[in-house]
Amino acid sequence: MIHLKKACTEDLEKEWLFVKDMPEDENGLTNAWYNVSRQDFEEKALPEMIAFSEGKGLPEGYVPETFFFLWDDDTIIGQFRIRHYLCESLRTGAGHIGQFIAKPFRGKGYGTEGLRLTLEEARSIVPEEEIYLRVLRNNPASLRIMLKNGGRVVAEDEEHYYVRIANPGKGRYPDRAEAEKLLAEAEQCNPGPWGNHSRTAAHCAEKIALYAGLCPEKAYILGLLHDIGRRFGVRHLGHVSDGYTYMMSLDYPDAARICLTHSFNEMKFEGYIGKIDTSEEETTLIRSKLAEIIPDDYDRLIQLCDAISGAEGVMDIVDRMSDVKRRYGIYNQGKWDRNLELKAYFEGRMQRDLYDAVEKDSYRPV
Ligand SMILES: [Fe+2]
Known part of the structure; x- marks a missing residue:
């Protein structure tokens, strides 16, 4: 085979x-x-x-x-x-x-x-939305292989043909400018520190991605939109289903997925910290998507960035978890440990200290 x-x-x-x-x-x-x-x-x-x-x-x-x-x-x-x-x-x-x-x-x-x-x-x-390929003009066999796989020649020069093939699995999130516009509009609907928290998360995600071998642009955009559900008002778990539904309505499934996975670093509904203020239908949606999704590095990346991003800038992960624990009176141990695992995982991938990578001491969201 x-x-x-x-x-x-x-x-x-x-x-x-x-x-x-x-x-x-x-x-x-x-x-x-x-x-x-x-x-x-x-x-x-x-x-x-x-x-x-x-x-x-x-x-x-x-x-x-x-x-x-x-x-x-x-x-x-x-x-x-x-x-x-x-x-x-x-x-x-x-x-x-x-x-x-x-x-x-x-x-x-x-x-x-x-x-x-x-x-x-x-x-x-x-x-990217399209797969880019290049082939020498004197290699018609390889060109034929590309065309048989749905390729189209978009340009040529003396030596090469340039071929593109649609990538149906990807490009399913807005571009940077559109993401920034969506966040600014959402902040007008529901102003609050969550806007700058999202900018910090985007900044961290971009930096970590750069060193960890992920796409920095995609990481930035997903970080920027992870809490976009807050556009629809002050809700707890509700911001997860609001964000998911909103991004799906705009046909951005990769961003929708992050709205959901960022709140569950153990990929378990029970791991959520905060009020379960969702309708039965919303709860079912969250539970079923969580069961369906196999987390990838972008899910893990935004989970980590969420855990170090404050509205004023980057926070120490333990300080931020302690702050959440103080506000909610509880912080599930599994989630706590998982955040530390994520930090170690990305530090291993980057081969450098997390806080150096995200410029903790100097970065401020604008
Ligand atoms: Fe967040």
Whole structure:
């Protein structure tokens, strides 16, 4: 069966044999590990591939990149790479995806199937509405593979065609300017410190994302909108369902999801701190969505940012949890511990101190 699998240590032997024979540069896809020794593959190449997928150890200007191998049963056929989001050089250059099929397997449909599977993976990684690809003009086989997967040529120059493929899984949140407008309007409906709390959360999310290998733009926007349900008045749990319903009504499901998940860092309804002031219908909605959603790094990121963001700026996580405990008279121990776990998780991803990363001492929301 044809399947795609991330580079991993359990497949080391076969991955090594494949990578060492991949050309150094073929049709624009470079292989830094051509002819690599078994030892260097194990000690350097594979750890680097795995680290790059987590945004660790990236050279200056690189974005995180996940390496996949295309397998047919237990034989590696090709390698596919997903660059997690666009920077300026990728936007005008190589785009999101790199693909390579080993010579003996070309012309057999593996490329088309491999790209289809890679696009499936990209749905949950790439935040942009379209997947960007580039192909050399003298490589019609690769161009055909892209077109068979729904690609359209949007530009060309002397050397390349530039292809885009719709990314139906993503881009499902407003852009930055629209998000800022939505927050400003919502504050007029229900003024309060929650507006600047949201700006602080957005700032923290953007900074952490930058160092942790997530998309900073998406993180900022989701942080800005996580409490948007407060637009509809002073409610406790109600702001969660209000936010979810509001964002869904504007067709922004990724933002809607954050309105819901940010309040439940254990993904359990019982973990909510505050008054359960929702109608039966709203409660059912929250419970059913919580059961359905498998939290991703953006859910975890905004949960953490919510726990360190005050209206005046960034707070110490323990000070903020203690403040909530004082106001509500209770702070569930599981939620408390989970917040500390999230802090440790992102510090590990960033390889730096959380408060340094978010400029705790100097940042003030405007
Ligand atoms: Fe919040």
